[in-house]
Amino acid sequence: xxxxxxxxxxxxxxxxxxxxxxxxxxHVRVIEAANGRDAIDQAAAERPALIVLDLGLPDVQGAxxxxxxxxxxxxxxxxxxxxxxxxxxxxxxxxxxxxxxxKPFSSSELQARVRAQLRRARLAPAAGPRPVIExxxxxxxxxxxxxxxxxxxxxxxxxxxxxxxxxxKHAGRTLxxxxxxxxxxxxxxxxxxxxxxxxxxxxxRKIESDPVRPKLIVTEPGVGYRxxxxx
Numbered sequence: 001x002x003x004x005x006x007x008x009x010x011x012x013x014x015x016x017x018x019x020x021x022x023x024x025x026x027h028v029r030v031i032e033a034a035n036g037r038d039a040i041d042q043a044a045a046e047r048p049a050l051i052v053l054d055l056g057l058p059d060v061q062g063a064x065x066x067x068x069x070x071x072x073x074x075x076x077x078x079x080x081x082x083x084x085x086x087x088x089x090x091x092x093x094x095x096x097x098x099x100x101x102x103k104p105f106s107s108s109e110l111q112a113r114v115r116a117q118l119r120r121a122r123l124a125p126a127a128g129p130r131p132v133i134e135x136x137x138x139x140x141x142x143x144x145x146x147x148x149x150x151x152x153x154x155x156x157x158x159x160x161x162x163x164x165x166x167x168x169k170h171a172g173r174t175l176x177x178x179x180x181x182x183x184x185x186x187x188x189x190x191x192x193x194x195x196x197x198x199x200x201x202x203x204x205r206k207i208e209s210d211p212v213r214p215k216l217i218v219t220e221p222g223v224g225y226r227x228x229x230x231x
Contacts, residue, residue, distance in 0.1 A: 004028045009039040010054035022107045036060025055081040063095045070096030076117035086222030120172045167227035176224040
């Protein structure tokens with residue numbers, strides 16, 4: 001990770017110092033911003049590999065910083081906040097954040113999430129067909145499409161394939177109910193959470209070793225679902 005730059009955005013110097021010390025073990029170069037406008041300027045100038053963003057900024061809402069940066073950067077954004085509500089998490093993920101941690105947070109957990117996001121960003125596929133994905137006894141070819149478990153073909157419906165493709169495309173990132181519903185069903189009307197529950201349950205029965213204790217499609221209660229690429 002020696003070439004990675006991480007932008008830490010927080011108006012509290014002690015929090016910036018804490019995050020900087022936590023990330024020292026990851027061998028990244030840390031740059032800092034104390035407010036939203038400075039964060040946007042630094043993100044544009046330095047093009048960091050990852051951004052750790054606090055919500056409680058003195059000048060610009062953290063969600064607005066997230067939307068602005070996401071408009072021209074694909075760098076993962078990990079949000080830090082003292083707010084715990086599901087609605088807050090959903091709003092930030094919809095605004096383009098990749099992960100969300102509430103204060104106080106564990107140093108080891110922050111390190112692990114930073115490593116995971118940087119790894120996912122490096123492995124993001126270039127334009128063109130994705131190779132066959134092998135995970136937890138499955139062989140998934142999203143292009144054909146084809147799914148096998150132990151060499152035996154598993155049939156997925158068209159909707160299940162769209163759902164699985166969307167989750168795979170953003171593996172390691174929690175997608176909100178609205179993001180998933182829009183990707184799979186477009187502008188259709190209906191109870192999106194109920195639609196997703198039904199199809200996620202069906203998909204889990206086909207791809208999980210134990211659908212009752214899923215390791216691949218993980219539920220973020222009240223928020224959405226995530227495909228765990230390191231089950």
